[in-house]
Amino acid sequence: MEHQYDCIVIGAGVVGNAVARQLSACSVTIAVLEKEQDLCFGTSGRNSGVLHAGFNNKTGSKMARFCVEGNLEFDRIAEELDVPFKRTGKLIVGFSDDDKNSLRAMKAQGDANGVPGLEIVGKERIRELAPFIAGEFAMYSPMTGILNPFIYTVALAENAHKNGAAYFFACPVTDIFYQDGRYRITAGGRNFASRWIINCAGLESDKISALLGIKGHKLYPCRGEYFILDKKAGQYLGIPAYPVPNPREGGLGIHLTPTIDGNILIGPSSKYIEENDNYSVTQDIMDLLIKDGGRIFPYLKREYFIRNFAGIRPKLVGPQEGGFADFVIERRSEAPYAINLVGIESPGLTSALPIAREVVRLIREVEPLKPNPGFDPVRKGPPAFAGLTNGQRRALIQQNPDYGEIICRCENITKAEVLEAINRPLGAATVTGVKYRCRPMMGRCQGGYCQTRITELLRQEKKLAVKEVLYQRKGSNMFTGVALK
């Protein structure tokens, strides 16, 4: 059987889901094909979660334009999609004269990009904004914010799905050819056909480009490693604090970012690697993170460590060149019915919706897309017990006693929230999927208490045999069988 759609989006990261949502506002049929078992298993689940303001990017670039646009509109988007978000502001702290010059240049670039409110501030203002951060002076960006990247990615997908987009998981696209006015796509043993393809395959977008017949794009995976700190450290930092970036490194420098849930991230480092799916953390980089992180956050202590992770940047510039390349968002003559997105690295999370609008604009250059009259932009997330007042909690438990059963002891997440994460449309099918949606296993005990409960609920709800429970990727089976007795 061949599944037919007007538009097929490859990749269910934040960009693919934003594109699907934007397309679902038009009268077209849409399918999203994702190679992994769930949403958000690529870079969209492995980043700093910062809503950038747009001063880091070259004036006139797509990066600068889309980042500023994405930043300015995000209060409305967060409200529409029920995404945890806070406009914290941000400090880029400097120590030397060179740093000061870099900050002035950065501010000038930001002003030119249309970033509101940037100012150079002195020590006193740093103390006021971030009493535990070191630095002689800083650039302050009031528009920068932090958001929950998992929920944002999931929310975009849920909203796209509600407005008609179909989702197929465990469907890696392995073959594409164009025949009789249609793309024929093979993915995960299934066949699909569509008039349009939108390549949002992140780290694999160069390979999809090649399948589309578009030559000349090569991605260089560049890994960024992090430490996650306990919420106990979170009290020391309410605002992201960055060093002045080193232009050679092509990252923003090791920074400290509070997460929307109250932890702190230290990182990311920046290192070119061979494979695009090796999420290792390494001893050398851990040592570096502690050293560099400790420079701007002298209160760093080992007892705060709860986890490490890594994300990989899909870079269009190799280690020799260094620096940044702009987002590629193109429709090429070799593939006139494909919109090709390559090199969507930072600030891709911030820019996802503006990028999606650009995709629709490029399609509209070829064919008119009628609006979808039934489009509803609103998505409501389930309530999170931990953030409620006792009165609200009481009412909720009365409606549904599962809100009275704590599954995650560190973050007070209830059975009702876990069941909702599993059973919602596009719900979680793996342990990590549950974690991304409602945060159990992200606290300081890292699942010591709740993991056994979550695997049990997953098995019960999805009717999985013991051996079928997955941690995340295909092949990441949690268990080898039942005990002898």
Next chain:
Amino acid sequence: MTAIHKEAVIVGGGPGGLAAAVKLKQQGITDIIILEREKQLGGILRQCIHDGFGLTRFGETLSGPEYAQRFIDLVEQEKIEYRTDTTVLSISPEKHLTAVSPQGLLEIDSAAVILTTGCRERTRGSVAIPGERPAGIYTAGVAQTYLNLKNIMVGKKVVILGSGDIGLIMARRFTLEGAKVEAVFELQPYPGGLARNVEQCLNDFDIPLYLSHTITDIIGGARLEAVIVSEVDEQKRVKPGTSRRIECDTLILSVGLIPENELSAGASVALDPRTGGAYVDENFMTGVEGIFAAGNALHVHDLVDFVSLEAEKLAEAAAKFIRRGKLPVCGIKLVTDKNIGHIIPQSISGTKDVTLTLRVGRPLTGGALKLQQDHQDLLSQKFIKLVPAEMIEIKLAKELIKSTSEIKVVIAHE
């Protein structure tokens, strides 16, 4: 909703909480309640199905569930009120508790609060092991829950990092279940668990234990494929050229336990960085009047028997507190030298005989353990060998205490 009133609330229905409750009742304190978040009472013992509990407390060897059942039976007999499926969310310094269960929210004002919340395991993240992040990495306690309570095997070819007791016990358990335990690796130059567990769980099954070794890389994108282990020197630095690869599908971490004190912070209970539990006086009262702590929530015990005994002592003191509204001031501080890992209690009154519990920070051979006050020895006990895995008890008679100056606990070498 208005709060209900209690004389004592016991947070956590493990062996510590159960023993405290029974003792309180026997001391005539009747208006008490145990709150337990699990579906049953018994705490961590429910999953410790091996033998070896109870020798000290009951003079016979029991399995974990059998040991717990003794206390659960007493709780039932004494008609002590308890609620399972009930998680305490917060405790204020005024001893106002909020708990939640599928029946709703429960708010209690209590004269005394007893924290017997047990401990949690240190994880990969807290010890920062480098490498990939595949499935197949479990803490020993989680693997034990899967195997003993859910009948699930987490793997077939196992490497264990850390020689804590639970890791050792799991090495044997995995072997009996038909898995191959390749080896146990320990960073320290001495085992973390009890000597009897090294003997009965490793040596009896020919499982090698490598001391001064650690894991320096983890390999596997989806499920664990191998670990790289390396030898370390005295400074815990990896010795170059000693790395080797071991194929395995499972890594079990037994790298330490941390007293569970999530609730203490909200109650303004100060914690001792050496134990990870509260500072307590000889009555097991924390820095907040009327809040007491014992068991693994106070400091990690190697044997459950000591947990019960400690909780019973706590209950005797708490009963006095409930009746009198206060306890004698404990102004004599106990301080330790760098050989001592930690000591409980951290302060005493000097008006009563006390038993001090301590652990050394590293193995020590040949010397004397001394208590000194005002530069004079109050007490001196010779020893041949002391190891961190074993808790040491010292009895200090009140007659020996001469003043209210601090008491130093030191090791004197011969």
